[in-house]
Amino acid sequence: VWDKSENGDWHCTASWKTHSGSVWRVTWAHPEFGQVLASCSFDRTAAVWEEIVGESNDKLRGQSHWVKRTTLVDSRTSVTDVKFAPKHMGLMLATCSADGVVRIYEAPDVMNLSQWSLQHEISCKLSCSCISWNPSSSRAHSPMIAVGSDDNSPNILAKVQIYEYNENTRKYAKAEALMTVTDPVHDIAFAPNLGRSFHILAVATKDVRIFTLKPLRKELTSSGGLTKFEIHIVAQFDNHNSQVWRVSWNITGTVLASSGDDGCVRLWKANYMDNWKCTGILKGNGSPVNGSSQQGIFNASLGSANTSLQNSLNGSSASR
Template identity: 30%
Template sequence: MDKQILTLDKGTRCTSWNYSGQRLAAGLIDGSLAIYDATDPASSTFNCTSRFKVQESSIVKVVWVPPEFGDAVACIDADGTLSLWEEVIEDTEGHHWKLCKRFERSTSQVLDVQFGDCQTCLKLVAAYSDGQIRIYELLDTLELEKWQLQAEFQNVIDLVSKFGNASCMSASISWNPQRSELQQCSFVLGFNSNTPPLNSPKVWEFDLDHQRWLPVAELSLSEDNSDQVYAVAWAPNIGRPYELIAVATHKGISIWHLGSNPDPDGRLSANKVTTLSGHDDEVWQMEWDMSGMTLATTGGDGVVRLWQSNLNGVWQEQAVLAPAS
């Protein structure tokens, strides 16, 4: 039987669960952020414990910081401003949320942001409306306001190329969720823009020897014509000899196998194994389960679809979750 666990405030535009699933952050159209906490984990009911003003404009994206760095969220507002908020405990005020950092911006807007917990420090990658990617790193794990710009580049294979007139409507970032000491930090990113070379998803990996980010794979075929990308999702790996990445475009959801052994040029093999179709509109969001075996997708048709591959590697739709009519 269906059970309601919480009622979101009117005007909620985006939500994000924390790592444990015991807290939910919700961004509202009035620029407020609401935090819902589980009142009793056994009963799975949630109440709003905090609500505070973040911006004057609508909140369009909320992302939790990895739990080992405290209770904090990054917020993107409709104007493309990125800010970081942390819950603190003070003797006089008890629990409250404070602004840690408001990241500087010029004429471009932040479209997406994700955190990567790498070997050396916490990193943040932000994608901007002019096609730029900026990587920030946290200088002190105890001071969430102390971030430093580590790198800035565009989502192209040729690192010399610059597209000054690029106009990007959206972007999607997904870090490699593995934390193996043998693996360098890496993420996949794709744009929905008017500049084809920016669109096709690239896998970026940090070159520790030269201290720079390099594109090591491109997840598109020549016939794709650098289709605009709506969402990407990197699956957890529990023992596969390859990585699994999903890419959503207007053609459907492509599933890619990414090799783990680079060629002499440092590139990784990338093979598209299938394209999933079933949604009647654009796919906006994709999430893998913790095992990396099941992919959940949703989009403009308001339907959630669950996908899995069988023992023969054939991908099939396993379930459809549609709102009640």
């Protein structure tokens, strides 16, 4: 875990060995729940961690350390992603695993992070690699979670599925599948929704893809109460010329950052015509790439781009 000092430098304030296999992901809970992290691993578990500031004696006073509050052991295969739900839903956590099951847990008492109850199990029928909650807090939108699969089987066409909570059945059910995404998916991210009537979803696969999901009118939706969507792909970029591993939005959902095997982070933004373009490229050390002449790429003033990148990546890495 890294803290940023007032002069802009990053310092490692905590590191610890945990899990008995590779740690695939870490994610922050919303700060209103305290300093809380979740991790997931090849060892088939997910764990919830809380930062404690030592007060017991003079030696520990003011020092912080991380305490494991719970271990979630329901999966029988590698847990490949873990994400906290939007804060308006309370303290909830979703995991997905290689056996194709998404599990949603809830902490009924936010003051006691050792107690988590399994609320939902969603069987996706294909190996899951990543999940993303729809962050919309509008009452018009039911809780929604997108699931990506890295299954290499050509028999399984849609590698992105979207599940919506049904108030009638009190269960999650599949609302949509993105039939055009047939390559293995490494990451997926709903954009923050600031008053939009539709949703934006970014997908990291062999390239970067951005979709819009516009809810159809109620009379056009399915009889089961699930929302149906008009789905369009609004951008597709292969500028990384390699596998894309992560996609992450800034806090307003206007800039998308993507990282790939080319060792670069690329920033994408739409203009007023809703045409998406690359507005900046950063190397792994944060320095801009000069003289970029790829399609649609131009060097933006990277002052604002760096800020956007920092905002977009802070939410998905163990930094604060």
